[in-house]
Amino acid sequence: MMRPVLAVGSDGCLAAHTAEAIQAAVARTLEGRRSDTLLRRAAAALAGVCVDVLRDRRGAVYGSRVVLLVGTGHNGADALLAGALLRRRGVTVDAVLVGDKAYQPGVDTVRAAGGSLVDATTIAGRERALQALAVADLMVDGIIGDQGVGGLRGVAADLVAAMPDGPAVVAVDLPSGVDPDSGEIHGAHVRADVTVTFGTFKGCLMIAPACYAAGRIEFVDVGFADQLDAEPLALRLTPGGIAELWPVPAETDHKYSRGVLGVVAGSDTYPGAAVLACLGAVRAGVGIVRYVGPRRVADHVLSATPEIVPGPARVQAWLLGSGVEDDADQERAIDTALASGLPCVVDAGALEVCARRRAAGDRPAPSTRILLTPHAGEAARIFAALGHDVARTAIEDRPLHHVTWLAREVDATVLLKGSTTLVANPEGPVFSQNDGPVWLATAGSGDVLAGIAGALMAAGLDAVHAGAMAASVHGLAAAKASAGGPASAAVTTTAIAPTVADLLRLRPGARRGRVSRSRWPGSR
CATH class of the missing domain: 3.40.1190.20 (Ribokinase)
Known part of the structure; x- marks a missing residue:
């Protein structure tokens, strides 16, 4: 069976995995731990990226307005917990709930931090959500994660259609509405400026057309990569990996x-x-x-x-x-x-x-x-x-x-x-x-x-x-x-x-010499 020439997860080779493999790895990681361990790590990293984006776009964080689009899964939970952290930096936070439930500890944390909670499943709530989007400096997409299939529908699709063009969009893990594995797009979806992904890459972040909706990728290791035991869905060679494999002539060539x-x-x-x-x-x-x-x-x-x-x-x-x-x-x-x-x-x-x-x-x-x-x-x-x-x-x-x-x-x-x-x-x-x-x-x-x-x-x-x-x-x-x-x-x-x-130049001191023709280059 074919194997990658560089260790997956090394500096030379990035790997993307299926949603099923990621969910299994997360479950194994959480055995014997607090259920919110990974959520809080992810939320802290997400909040940090939002701070960087606000500084880049506005020159300041304090006084900014951030709208969280919150679904029922882990991505919505990440968005809520990150929103509470942003509140402590003087950011006005509107958490727009687009489903029939949300991560309750996150809801409670946002409320305690002084954030606004908007139930977009009601007519009045949808109107408030649209008003919040119209004045937002940053929008966080936490609608659907790696369990989503097909394009967005209903309230979620309406809100995404109403997102203004000016403010930056930060997606949690992947842009909502794209297929997490195949990268296919079948309907309404988010187009992000930045996607913050955790633990490993998702297939859609490496595969068109979904990768074009992801914007810049910020990768955060939250601690479950060592539990991934499935073959990667896709691989990407980094410049360092290419340098390691490039055939360089020896003095005797x-x-x-x-x-x-x-x-x-x-x-x-x-x-x-x-x-x-x-x-x-x-x-x-x-x-x-x-x-x-x-x-x-x-x-x-x-x-x-x-x-x-x-x-x-x-x-x-x-x-x-x-x-x-x-x-x-x-x-x-x-x-x-x-x-x-x-x-x-x-x-x-x-x-x-x-x-x-x-x-x-x-x-x-x-x-x-x-x-x-x-x-x-x-x-x-x-x-x-x-x-x-x-x-x-x-x-x-x-x-x-x-x-x-x-x-x-x-x-x-x-x-x-x-x-x-x-x-x-x-x-x-x-x-x-x-x-x-x-x-x-x-x-x-x-x-x-x-x-x-x-x-x-x-x-x-x-x-x-x-x-x-x-x-x-x-x-x-x-x-x-x-x-x-x-x-x-x-x-x-x-x-x-x-x-x-x-x-x-990325491989100083590397052994010189032409790649062997007798086997795959770099094979172990």
Whole structure:
């Protein structure tokens, strides 16, 4: 069974778990303890974040107005206890109760601290709640926690619709109304500026589209992480984790031992795809790139990267399909590469042929040596080629569902490109990386990403970690290149090497040397 290369919960790898796993861990933690132990820890941290947000937005805490939207579960309890702490800082607190009951000790504590309690289930209470929202400086979403399913309804939906745009929103654990595990959204939900999450990450905080409703994530360890015994739902490599895994040449390495990548890319219509893919690979540190494609495209490639070697020869991994269109020679080269059993990054023009072959059982390489890199539209075309009618919008609405389905269907690793990129293998947890600016969505960006992934697979990394690392470095390089503004794919390639250098500074004293090809990098 696949295992993460870094210890879950270490500085190098963040983990998200299912709601069921989290609830079980909390129950085990509370055995023999006071039932409010975790609540009070969480409330203190939540109040601290609210104080920081108020200072940032208003410049002061005293005299601020905070509205708590309080549901019937633990998130509502956290909000109430945090509200009482805010009252002691001179904050006016209106606790709006949106259900038929609330955490009674929290209700009593808010009342004793001088806070206002509003029952929004009554007509008069709803009017008071709307008035409080209209003058709030900060709103705390404690409506529904990790047991919620589907969008908000009734009073909760009405109040969320009435939340003004100006004040900041701090969500407790997750934005109410999103699916806690899948990250799907089916109806009314909260859009937070900050989400304070406790103990571990929830799947929805790493998976689109829900992660876009969460805003900035503030993680608080309240003391139950050591009771999590279930496999993670999703993993995310941190910069430190990428630094630990990045292949660094030893003094005895040479250009062949650093990895030889064959690239079948580009066409007369899309010559730039080959240029960008090769640039991505070279600037990510591959030893040699051998280019296979039309002479005119090869001239473009050599002009941009004169170190490229044109023509077929022995390689250690392949990058296939970027910009390929109606070229019999390249199609034969792709077929040969897919039949070789060597690691392959499969992009654009090679996606459908690879998917058909593997779905039909033609699998000379295991799933950890094949990385497909579609965006949502290309994924929809792959599904169509396999006989499934799946719209692009459906994939964008349910990316976790579709990337795992496609990975199982073709028995390969699938990198589904997007603002949040998911990397799935049939036998392991999904990796989620979200490191790039919004400017990254530009022509040629995917070709650069494929080049980085190809360099890593030529250096010996498996498809899962090569995909996650490439997605992260690609995003970080785009952020460095853009400096907050637009960045083209070509400009992004210039920042790859400096980005890797920045990452490698995070591992001072680390043992140098190329990642072993005989096993998964970092496997224990």
